[in-house]
Amino acid sequence: MTHDSRSELYQQVIIEHNKSPKNFRKIPGATHEAEGYNPLCGDHLHIYLHVQEPGGVIDDISFEGDGCAISKASASLMTTSLKGKTLKGADVLFEQFNHLIKGELHPDKDPNVPGKFSVFSGIWHFPARVKCASLCWHTMKGALDKVKTVTTE
Amino acid sequence: MSGVVMDLDVKKIRQDFPNLHVSVHGKPLVYFDNAATTFKPRVVWEAMDGYYQKYASNVHRGIHELSEKATAAYEATRGKVQKFLNARDSKEIIFTRGTTESINLVAYSYGRHFLKDGDEILISEMEHHSNIVPWQMLCEEKGCILKVIPFNDQGELIYEEFERLLTAKTKLLSIVYISNSLGTINPVKKMIKAAHARGALVLVDAAQAVGHRRVDVQDLDCDFLAFSGHKLFGPTGVGVLYGKAELLNKMPPFHGGGDMISSVTFEKTTYAALPYKFEAGTPAVAEVIGLGAAIDYVLSVGFERIEACEQSLLEYGTRALQKVPGLKLIGAAREKAAVLSFILPGVHPHDIGTLVNDEGIAIRTGHHCTQPVMKHFGVPATSRASLSFYNTTAEIDRLVEALLKVREVFP
Structure with missing residues (x-):
């Protein structure tokens, strides 16, 4: 059986976020930042966060860089999911996203998973593209862990 | 007439490469990744x-x-x-x-x-x-x-x-x-x-x-x-x-x-x-x-035939790809092998690679292990169709059609 990947992978949400990404900018005075590279394709992202202490709330998050539609849309969606979350909450979403891209989570069935993640629920059909979607999340995690550079390899 | 003879030859040659006859996503494979590795004839x-x-x-x-x-x-x-x-x-x-x-x-x-x-x-x-x-x-x-x-x-x-x-x-x-x-x-x-x-x-x-x-x-x-x-x-x-x-x-x-x-x-x-x-x-x-x-x-195929066939594919491909709005070929040397590297402004090569793969077409996308070349042209990656003597002009037409569809997804 074949799948129609265009409808599955390049849904309108992805095309739109690629065209007009959210939070595509620098954050002057960011408390955390990191560079993420995918050496296989040359993609790179820069993730900025501003974390409010005490309390550890991400009050601003943004990104810049070059990449494919999947990596850009994923970064854009990630920033909208994380803004206003606590660091603990960010960890939970990071884990959920990792499960999702392995095909282990189903946003349609699980009410605890953000609905906006559903556009990536079929990406495990495309092993070569999984890293495109996950680069931003690993870079974000690297920024919070004070790792300056993150690579997918 | 000579075109007909050539097509018949290619048809015969393609019979020697069973791998050319598989389907991808229900479509006959077009294999344009010969610079990465070529297919092997049965005799090998x-x-x-x-x-x-x-x-x-x-x-x-x-x-x-x-x-x-x-x-x-x-x-x-x-x-x-x-x-x-x-x-x-x-x-x-x-x-x-x-x-x-x-x-x-x-x-x-x-x-x-x-x-x-x-x-x-x-x-x-x-x-x-x-x-x-x-x-x-x-x-x-x-x-x-x-x-x-x-x-x-x-x-x-x-x-x-x-x-x-x-x-x-x-x-x-x-x-x-x-x-x-x-x-x-x-x-x-x-x-x-x-x-x-x-x-x-x-x-x-x-x-x-x-x-x-x-x-x-x-x-x-x-x-x-x-x-x-x-x-x-x-x-x-x-x-x-x-x-x-x-x-x-x-x-x-x-x-x-x-x-x-x-x-x-x-x-x-x-x-x-x-x-x-x-x-x-x-x-x-x-x-x-x-x-x-x-x-x-x-x-046994002979380099004369191989070169003639690949040069005509290169000429055909160079012209045919111009039908895709905005497509820019990277590499226009006077002495050139049948390699068509290109960019489509506004579309990342990886997205192109995935979308043409849906049409059964195998191309290479990325930096091709030549990052200094990418840097020279100021691009992170290109898409590359690399052809061999077993490829055909009809396959090039399919690539062009697939790229026109990519343009529809990324207008």
Whole structure:
């Protein structure tokens, strides 16, 4: 059986976020930042966060860089999911996203998973593209862990 | 009329490559990733199968029947490679794992022993990483200096710059014959002559050349030449280093072990003569035998036909791709192989790769292990269709259609 990947992978949400990404900018005075590279394709992202202490709330998050539609849309969606979350909450979403891209989570069935993640629920059909979607999340995690550079390899 | 004859030929040739007849996403495969690896004609794995089923045994060892047969088949390929490259002697043909290992062999064995602090190694801006990194490692260890010949926006080496960079300090020129990411065919013969006049040796990376045009090492007068079997319609895991005997003779071994010695005591080991000095351990016997079958096959098709067919595909493809709005070809050398690297502004190559894959078309997207080339053109990656003589103009039309669909998804 074949799948129609265009409808599955390049849904309108992805095309739109690629065209007009959210939070595509620098954050002057960011408390955390990191560079993420995918050496296989040359993609790179820069993730900025501003974390409010005490309390550890991400009050601003943004990104810049070059990449494919999947990596850009994923970064854009990630920033909208994380803004206003606590660091603990960010960890939970990071884990959920990792499960999702392995095909282990189903946003349609699980009410605890953000609905906006559903556009990536079929990406495990495309092993070569999984890293495109996950680069931003690993870079974000690297920024919070004070790792300056993150690579997918 | 001639077009009809050509099509019939291609139809017949395609029957030799079962892999061309698979479907991807329910569509007949279009395989345009020949610069990464070529498909193998049936005769190649039949030869390997014959070895595994009828005379699988080690080479250069046993006196039993099967070992003698395996050794004869293995050595027969060496003779075929010698004729294929027009080398003077079969002992100048060393079997390696591929182009990368062949280049590393020269860097390690020749470079470490004959190059010294301040010596210059000249490469070009369009080299594959495998012809950059071994020299960087050598430079780091020995204090040699790496110099790089730039290319222009058409993707042609700037010859005046080459002449300027080539000095008495240049000890080695290591140059790609045909660029995998641009398709540029470099004037290696002329460059070799110029390098020799300055006293430098020359290594030619012929990975992308041997499957597409006749390569004659005596005519080129190169000192070393490297290629991989799997880009010559042969198996993976086997490649060749050609070297002039007088150079190979004075070079120390690359790897130590069995097969590369003439005698071993704990006090002293005497190395074997060429070519075995450079072939330590049990080689890829089946793959070498498969490579022999691949060479026979390519010669039976003939380079005249191969070149004519690929040049007409290149011309057709260059024109046809212009139908895609905004598409820009990267690499427009006057002397060019059938490689079509391109960008579509606003669409990342990986998205192109995934979308054309939906249409059953295999192209390569990424930096093609030539990051300096990408940097030159200010792009992170390109999409690349690399063609071979078994491809057709109808397949190019399908690529164009698929790219027009990409434009619909990313207007």
